[in-house]
Amino acid sequence: xxxxxxxxxxxxxxxxxxxxxxxxxxxxxxxxxxxxxxxxxxxxxxxxxxxxxxxxxxxxxxxxxxxxxxxxxxxxxxxxxxxxxxxxxxxxxxxxxxxxxxxxxxxxxxxxxxxxxxxxxxxxxxxxxxxxxxxxxxxxxxxxxxxxxxxxxxxxxxxxxxxxxxxxxxxxxxxxxxxxxxxxxxxxxxxxxxxxxxxxxxxxxxxxxxxxxxxxxxxxxxxxxxxxxxxxxxxxxxxxxxxxxxxxxxxxxxxxxxxxxxxxxxxxxxxxxxxxxxxxxxxxxxxxxxxxxxxxxxxxxxxxxxxxxxxxxxxxxxxxxxxxxxxxxxxxxxxxxxxxxxxxxxxxxxxxxxxxxxxxxxxxxxxxxxxxxxxxxxxxxxxxxxxxxxxxxxxxxxxxxxxxxxxxxxxxxxxxxxxxxxxxxxxxxxxxxxxxxxxxxxxxxxxxxxxxxxxxxxxxxxxxxxxxxxxxxxxxxxxxxxxxxxxxxxxxxxxxxxxxxxxxxxxxxxxxxxxxxxxxxxxxxxxxxxxxxxxxxxxxxxxxxxxxxxxxxxxxxxxxxxxxxxxxxxxxx
Numbered sequence: 001x002x003x004x005x006x007x008x009x010x011x012x013x014x015x016x017x018x019x020x021x022x023x024x025x026x027x028x029x030x031x032x033x034x035x036x037x038x039x040x041x042x043x044x045x046x047x048x049x050x051x052x053x054x055x056x057x058x059x060x061x062x063x064x065x066x067x068x069x070x071x072x073x074x075x076x077x078x079x080x081x082x083x084x085x086x087x088x089x090x091x092x093x094x095x096x097x098x099x100x101x102x103x104x105x106x107x108x109x110x111x112x113x114x115x116x117x118x119x120x121x122x123x124x125x126x127x128x129x130x131x132x133x134x135x136x137x138x139x140x141x142x143x144x145x146x147x148x149x150x151x152x153x154x155x156x157x158x159x160x161x162x163x164x165x166x167x168x169x170x171x172x173x174x175x176x177x178x179x180x181x182x183x184x185x186x187x188x189x190x191x192x193x194x195x196x197x198x199x200x201x202x203x204x205x206x207x208x209x210x211x212x213x214x215x216x217x218x219x220x221x222x223x224x225x226x227x228x229x230x231x232x233x234x235x236x237x238x239x240x241x242x243x244x245x246x247x248x249x250x251x252x253x254x255x256x257x258x259x260x261x262x263x264x265x266x267x268x269x270x271x272x273x274x275x276x277x278x279x280x281x282x283x284x285x286x287x288x289x290x291x292x293x294x295x296x297x298x299x300x301x302x303x304x305x306x307x308x309x310x311x312x313x314x315x316x317x318x319x320x321x322x323x324x325x326x327x328x329x330x331x332x333x334x335x336x337x338x339x340x341x342x343x344x345x346x347x348x349x350x351x352x353x354x355x356x357x358x359x360x361x362x363x364x365x366x367x368x369x370x371x372x373x374x375x376x377x378x379x380x381x382x383x384x385x386x387x388x389x390x391x392x393x394x395x396x397x398x399x400x401x402x403x404x405x406x407x408x409x410x411x412x413x414x415x416x417x418x419x420x421x422x423x424x425x426x427x428x429x430x431x432x433x434x435x436x437x438x439x440x441x442x443x444x445x446x447x448x449x450x451x452x453x454x455x456x457x458x459x460x461x462x463x464x465x466x467x468x469x470x471x472x473x474x475x476x477x478x479x480x481x482x483x484x485x486x487x488x489x490x491x492x493x494x495x496x497x498x499x500x501x502x503x504x505x506x507x508x509x510x511x512x513x514x515x516x517x518x519x520x521x522x523x524x525x526x527x528x529x530x531x532x533x534x535x536x537x538x539x540x541x542x543x544x545x546x547x548x549x550x551x552x553x554x555x556x557x558x559x560x561x562x563x564x565x566x567x568x569x570x571x572x573x
Contacts, residue, residue, distance in 0.1 A: 038133055112137050168225055168237065185237060185290060188275075190233075190272055222249045225237045246278070275293045275295065342566040375416065385422070396433065400437065402570075409444070414448055420445070439470050478496040535557055
């Protein structure tokens with residue numbers, strides 16, 4: 001009898017087993033790498049299947065016990081259990097897919113899970129089996145929480161920032177109205193704090209600021225809330241049934257702040273000037289309340305510092321500190337008391353000079369007028385436009401001179417938010433470029449206070465008109481406010497600038513290092529080069545270069561200097 005030949009198309013059992021093993025391994029590896037696990041619940045038998053990655057997510061060895069519905073329920077975080085079971089049971093009942101996030105207890109840790117699932121039914125409409133996936137999103141959630149914390153908190157002190165304080169003030173006003181409470185809004189400025197920074201350095205000043213912040217955070221009278229809103233300035237809110245009650249709490253707060261603060265260099269005696277306005281006696285909106293508290297604080301300074309001053313409407317109407325400042329600025333513009341200093345910017349990969357940032361200085365017989373004071377005094381006045389016009393024209397004249405000396409840009413400068421929202425801003429730039437005789441390729445405008453932009457569509461149109469002139473834009477102090485993250489894609493930004501508070505702490509504060517890495521990752525994903533401000537040492541420079549940050553500027557490279565000095569410095573660089 002002839003031998004029968006095997007059908008060449010008949011599957012080989014060994015090959016099938018190998019293929020199945022390979023397929024299983026691929027699925028397991030895919031789940032492990034993506035941190036996504038699969039589960040299936042048989043509603044008839046009650047059997048629950050978990051893939052290996054599900055066991056891994058819960059930090060459970062597969063040998064402990066067979067999984068079941070009760071075990072899964074027990075692993076859900078206590079605060080999330082009712083929410084999860086309600087959503088799951090509703091899905092089983094309605095047949096609609098669910099997609100939820102919740103916490104689970106994984107050994108001694110808590111993890112965040114993103115879960116999706118759906119239920120299938122038999123011919124009689126009864127639940128037959130539910131299937132789903134669970135993904136470990138703990139790292140994503142942690143990054144989101146860090147960005148959210150960065151958006152609403154001061155990175156040095158951990159206190160609320162201006163944005164969060166503003167939101168809290170709005171809510172506090174609603175509460176005070178509803179419950180007929182007195183609300184005190186405080187503006188706190190540390191006296192002579194500039195002396196510590198100037199003589200002992202910003203690191204020492206930061207230590208003292210952290211000490212003050214801890215004192216504020218520990219002050220709990222009258223439901224007190226505090227925020228750092230810039231430099232050595234803080235703001236606070238206190239509730240009370242009577243003004244006398246609040247005044248006593250503010251006196252206690254003053255005593256709490258006024259003390260010695262220990263740093264690695266030495267201890268410093270620090271006192272505070274506090275301005276206060278009281279709602280509902282001062283019955284205005286939130287922004288004006290803070291402005292009135294600020295005004296009262298300045299009056300405290302004028303009276304000799306280290307005191308408490310309550311805002312008074314009649315006194316405010318009779319004295320106008322702001323008008324005095326406006327007059328001083330107008331005089332400075334007319335008498336050449338303004339000057340632009342230039343801080344060099346280098347490419348960190350090879351140390352190549354890549355332009356500089358123009359910084360405003362105002363020299364008067366009374367001393368240097370701080371740029372922040374100038375900006376605050378000019379805000380929402382026609383003088384904003386006049387000063388910006390002077391800054392732009394001066395920067396263009398300097399850039400033309402620098403180019404003739406063989407020094408390339410870009411040369412960047414700040415303008416006020418109101419100017420970049422002015423429809424005539426592109427026209428002003430075009431006129432000044434033509435008048436000076438330069439093009440816009442070496443001009444970079446730094447945008448600050450993105451949150452103050454009212455109409456993004458209109459502003460975007462204005463900036464695109466400026467971009468058509470060859471001008472580029474950078475987003476200054478990126479990461480210090482929620483607005484910069486929210487509206488990052490709304491404006492034609494070419495560069496990001498990381499705030500110096502993050503940079504100078506990357507060796508001493510792991511959170512700052514993590515945040516810097518996160519910002520660099522965001523920039524890289526969006527193909528935006530990054531400039532690191534506050535590079536105060538060679539070691540920081542080297543670290544940033546290793547992190548592939550493109551550019552840097554700071555005292556570790558060079559201090560801001562007048563135009564003539566910048567030319568000499570750059571030619572010898």
